[in-house]
Amino acid sequence: MTTSLTAPAAPARQQLPRAHTRARTRRSTAGRRERRTGLAMASPALILLLLFLVIPVLLAFGLSFTNARLISPNPPRFVGLDNFVRAFTADPVFLRSTLNTFVFAAVVVPVQAALGLALAVLVNQKVRGVTAFRVIFFVPVVTSIVVVSILWKFMYQSDGLINSFIDTVTFGAWQGTAWLNNPSTALGAIIVLSIWQAVGFHMLIWLSGLQTIPEELYEAARMDGASPWQQFTNVTWPGLRSTMVFVLVTITIAALGLFVQVDVMTQGGPVNSTTTLVYHAVRKGYREQETGYGATISLIFFVIVLVIALVQRYLTRDED
């Protein structure tokens, strides 16, 4: 940027040597000062990022090829690809965690995005009291996920709110199960809770996207006799393209990182039906103190997320 500013000024130097030199000095001192201020402003964030993001990532990369332990009198030893071989051949829980993570993301990403859009369209109406609904849908987002998980854990119990609700509306014809203790329902239960908790956030983003679409386009569409559904598919949806990309990427990354709900509600159980990659990494790397192996799982997780994000980026790239 600085070079492009100074370069065109160069030919003028011959004609007005003195005056220009002074101006240039002034401008470059100003530029230097600006750069310094910029650096000073960015430095707290840069230092923190370096300290808590870049260095740990590099450490994790290095540690994943060792047998480093959280607590051990023996120094870590280089073990090559042993940890990776162990993950893919001798650790069924790791494979199950990978599967669960993908299932979770595969359900949550489309459902949460669609539900968020539906809610956004609803609360975008110009009706009295619509702000109240926006607030209600947004409340779970600002509630701590730990609190939400504990509350839902109670609700999912065999004599909890959900089952007594089912009991009441079906007049006792259908009995619910202890949702979180049943291997075939536990992951589903966590999926429902997670969508409920986060959908408000994405509703808000969709909403901001909706409000950037100019009213004239709808007016024009109406004059052409477009039905509400045609308006949606031909005006709203194309107008939301960049919002859609953002929503998709953020939900995917959040869904792949599923941890708190599992940690609070099921600890990966019953029978591994809710264990996820991040949860497994924490369990192995910290609770069972195998730092090296935990780092390996994290590294694999990192690569998976990276690949998925790149694929999404490629699929949603601008055609031109």
Added chain:
Amino acid sequence: MNRRPLMKIVAMSTVGTVALTACGQAGRGPTTSDDGRVQLTMWTHSAGNPAELEVYEQIIADFNASQDEYEVVEESFPQGAYNDAIVAAAAAGDLPCLLDMDGPIVPNWAWAEYIQPLGLPTEITDALLPTVVGSYQDEIYSAGYWDAALSVFARRSVLDANGIRIPTVDEPWTVDEFNAALATLKDAGYETPLDIGAEDQGEWWSYAYSPMLQSAGGDEIDRDTYLSAEGALNGPEAVEFFTWFQDAFAKGWTSSDGTIGNEEFNTDKAALAYTGVWNAMDSLEAVGDDLLILPPPDFGTGPKIGGGSWQWGISSTCESPEGARAYLEFSFQDEYIAAFSDKQVVIPATAGAEALSANFGPDGALRPFVELSQKFALARPETPAYPVISSTFEKAAKDIMNGADVQSTLDGAVQEIDTNIESNDGYGF
């Protein structure tokens, strides 16, 4: 306009950095006090437990007043964050001189060289209950003032009304009798007759259910070599016990729902509760004379209960271990041990303190716990691999509870434990 927020950010970061540095330095601290005494830093896990803390403060005040060479400076942490604080402090070389720790972690920390051999006179350690002394490879590393014990709570009236024999320490329930009792109570209208505590998590699982496994003839690891769990955790005895465990849930004798604590028993929703001495006072209040404190059932080789509670050790980096020893020697007085016992409702570790205590003396209401502890207590495996064993045991037992195949789940757990031991070169065994 732009400057003020910037100044604010800079100021905040500076303050933050200074505060963090100060925290980092806090652990080290000055080693001498104003009047020239050597300071001994001491960490406890009892920040959330005012009753326990009160006794420590009393001991420290008495000790500091009793001599002019050392001064103990106490700092307490909440239990949930305590082990993390120790591990972090050890990594930073900032361990306090005196620290307390849960019994089963002692071999791990001894192996990791966090703590040094205790070196207390044998008169003191020999007088203690064997399960409150923590050792690793025949060397004593820690000692505690009390132990906890597990038992089965019941109401005399309920057992009598259903014609169930009241077991004794000499003649506990056999597993068949126990099954029959549970079936009878279920028929008598208790939806889940036994509160086994399965809604809890963490160390509780290994503490509560591995003694049952040992009673059946299995174990969490082969205690002859400490190198493998093969045959102990997946042998026929273990399979038999875990099949019983799975059935108990499947038949509705017990459940993993419910609340942590003893509420179900106190309100008579459960007829029996498998729980510890720490819940005894509440139940005594709720049930009164009707309360029975019974030995757990015999799964084959006699009843067993877990032993080992919080204990004290001296860190390997302590600059004046003599001072730390002097404090610990001073603290093992019967009156202090009795005070811990009274305030926290735990079993005192010496016979002298038992006589002094309000609940555990020969006529005390909680006396049965002393007998259970003396007769049946078994320490958890004294190996540095224990944290992994415990975590693996919990996961396997939970999976079995939820219907996983018993044999293959146990085989998987054995494989996990053995892999871990191998990757640690046998943990020094």
